[in-house]
Amino acid sequence: MAEKDLVFGKTYKCPICDSSFKNLTVKQGKARMVSTDLDLKVNYRDIEPLKYDVILCPVCGYAALERYFDRVSVFQRKNIVEKISQSFHTVFEEKDEFTFEDALVRYKFALLSAQVKMSKHSEFGFICLKMGWLYRAWRVSLPVEEIKKKEELKAHENEFLSNAYNYFEVARAKEQSPICGMDELTFDTLLACLCVELKKYEEAKKYMGAIIQNRNATKRIKDKVFELKEIIYEDEE
Ligand SMILES: [Zn+2]
Known part of the structure; x- marks a missing residue:
């Protein structure tokens, strides 16, 4: 299926200027999940919904x-x-699907709005996490011979994931659960994976310890911790 067939223009009303506008949105239940990365990023067939x-x-x-909109x-x-708004002049042409570049420009606007809103650390963390994952998805989508571009994207991926972790670490100490819609256990699991x-x-190891001691930890989450332990063990050998 083509990516453009998996999205549609959903109408939103802006809470700042009251304009109604259409925003490309993924059709619910249409994207097929194919795999999950180590840090819980979910991958779908024919589309990167994060865009x-x-x-x-x-x-x-x-x-x-x-x-947060x-x-x-x-x-x-x-x-x-x-x-x-007073200095906003960018013109966005209407599209039926976004490239990775299109999506990252939109995320940069979200970061700017979050700065001006003085948003909580969790909101910054969530934007950075998704940007890091977008850089990864872009890198993975490129053919193997594009070595230089892949390296550049990998550097951006690491930078944004590292920022996400730093924001999330503060959010965990300062904010009440649920954070970004995640309960304590899910959030700790994400942090351990990151x-x-x-x-x-x-x-x-600190987060993994907290997860194991959490009495709500399911077998699936404990298995994830075990998987992480193996990776650390092999790398530290
Ligand atoms: Zn507006």
């Missing part, structure tokens, strides 16, 4: 992940108008 996770108002430039206080709205991906093994 469509940012909602961007083409009129005023406000952008956010769907979960409508959550704007009066103070934040005023800041967005003053610091983004640490292993980033080869931060001492930190990984």
Whole structure:
């Protein structure tokens, strides 16, 4: 199936400028899951759904992940108008699917809006995590001979995953569960996986310990911890 057949223009109303606009969104239940990476990134056949996770108002430039899009206080709205909308001139041509470049531009707008909103660490972390994963998906999509481009994308991937981890570490200490919609156990599992991906093994062990001691840990989650332990063990040999 073509990627453009798996998305549609969903109508949103901007909480900043009240404009109605269409935003490409993945059709529910259509994308087929094919695999999961070590750090829990899910991969789908024929589409990278992460490309469509940012909602961007083409009129005023406000952008956010769907979960956070409508959550704007009066103070934040005023800041967005003053610091983004008044100088926003970018024209986005209408598309029936996004390239990785298109998607990353949209994520950069989401980061900018989060900065102006002075969002919580978890929101920054979630944007950075998805950007890191997008760089990975882009890298994986390229043919093997594009060595240089792949290396460049890998560097961006590591940079964004590392930023995501740093934001999440603070969020875990300062914010109440659920964080980014994840309960404590799921969030710790994500952090443990991210640490292993980033080869931060001492930190990984700390989260793995917390997971094992959590009495809600299911067999599936304990198996994941075991898998991570094996990877660390083999790498430290
Ligand atoms: Zn707007």
